Amino acid sequence: MTKPKLAVWKFSSCDGCQLTLLDCEDELLDIAGAIDIAHFLEATSEIKGGPYDISLVEGSITTPHDRERIQEIRKNSKVLITIGACATAGGIQSLRNFADVEAFTSAVYAHPEYISTLAKSDAIADHVQVDFELRGCPVSKHQLLELITATLAGRIPRVPKVSQCVECKLSGTVCVMVAHGTPCLGPVTQAGCGNLCPSHGRGCYGCFGPKENPNPPALSAHLADLGMAPKQVRDFYRSFNAGAPAFAEESKSHE
Amino acid sequence: MPDAKGASFLLDSPGPLVDALRRQGWRVIGPKLGQGAIVYEEIESAADLPRGLTDEQEGGHYRLREGDPDRWFDYVVGPQNWKKWLFPARQKLWSAERSKDGFSVESHEDEWPKTAIFGARACEIAAIEVQDRVFDNGDFADSGYTKRRAGMLIVAVQCARSAATCFCASMNTGPRAEAGFDVALTELETGGFLVECGSDAGAAVLDGLELADASAAQQQAGEAVSHKAAAEQTRTMPANVESVLRDNLDHPRWEEVAERCLSCANCTLACPTCFCSDVEEVNDLSGDHAERWRVWDSCFSLDFSYIHGGAVRRSTLSRYRQWMTHKLSSWHDQFGTSGCVGCGRCIAWCPVGIDITEEAGAIAAEPLAQEV
């Protein structure tokens, strides 16, 4: 059996999700043994041409060039998997979606006419068909390995779309919102980080984006009861997953 | 020497009892201060108990407060419950190894040292008995659960106060535990404890402690503590909830509560009787080593109702209705008892304070007209 050919691609992003892949040091040798890493600039300058069996895509679409490049990658990939908040929701740079990008470029650059950028930062799935989305800012090492392992074993990866609250309860973490009145996005956020913030006494920042069937208006009403001003509620939803539709819509209703 | 089960004695403090348990080889799990709440962890002596603390609870709200520094048990039930130990959140079931000529399977069961749970409240004992019907059910008994349950001793604490979220009196599960314990302690208003012996195993633990016999008046004082706690309860469950929910599956209230519900699953996971789990496959990259793990699940998750091709309960309405009708109505058909013991956890630990008694009450107050 020939080894499946893997490519890793970068769009607008901080490289943190690719680093998560490199951080799988102990497992990388096994991964390298099981798959043919054909394109992964963060790890090796050796480049093999397509087609690829699996493409992992990091980053969001923010330029006209990105928009064309992703079409090429899609054509050359059997399975296309997006990794991280940028690729799945537009990332922190999707804050531009709520502002005037031209005003930014003229304020920041001496020659804004050289800047070629789109008005919005888009998720990859806004442009091409995506086979699987791995959430997180950054993605969790555990889920990334599960994704690769399950894909190689031919089974569906176990990446539950339940709330972060489920991770709290499974880990025995006392709810910071109920016990301390700390604002938390956990009830509308997808699990996966390993219960990072609540297990350290902090509210969830929503790194893994909206859970399935989320109800942000009901949470926002409670956040207001906890003392958050409308602007704070708006900004709470506007971080790494600001562009995810459920969060974007909710933040706009607190303008 | 206390020789008779059913007898009552007096004890100054819980300390000697914890020490006696440990001397006799019991691992003791009890209430402890942790993460700003009362959690259930192993304790080494009575010094680990959260003495002097009390709690304030409401829908979506829990705070620990300084109380009378001399009182030992003036807090009531907190975020965790004993199912954390009896029915662990994550549990390895078996593993398998691929070999040249096939594969081999090895079953797995975690060790369970004989364990005393210290400070179980009446509603919590009732909840354990509810889960017994689920897991210790004859033909399909869960061997891990029954093993843990058999190697377990229950030291109850009779509640001296109720939180605003408690409604055990209306579920007939408390606040006084009449049975189901090996030893029960009542902290008397005058200080000191009334000690009830509930079993031979309890008598064996009490053996060797210097205990004075309790007078009839002292026993009455113990019961008065429970009466006072019961009288403090304000929430109640409608008596006809089982039939009223069954007859009102299309009640408009379900839609109304679904607008407030986050489908976050906290209620089911905090509930001491909910027993649902999922089984997950874990394998290594090579595929040569695989494991199966049992993990808590909830009817609030989408995948819970996944059957070939899709999930059946997609809306929050259908998930909330499943939770409440199962707990309060169809549980009776399934297990011959209610699935709710009135502990109030689902009320306090719901981030937005949805109140099962209020929701049931709203439907019971204005049921849909029944066709005849």
Ligand code: SF4
């Ligand atoms: S701390 Fe946040 S994520 Fe955890 S249970 Fe509470 S609301 Fe949910």
Ligand code: SF4
């Ligand atoms: S349904 Fe609520 S009140 Fe009833 S036993 Fe469960 S958590 Fe306690």
Ligand code: SF4
């Ligand atoms: S209420 Fe839901 S989670 Fe609880 S036992 Fe019933 S189906 Fe399971």
Ligand code: SF4
């Ligand atoms: S009732 Fe409360 S705890 Fe339960 S799923 Fe709804 S919001 Fe979460």
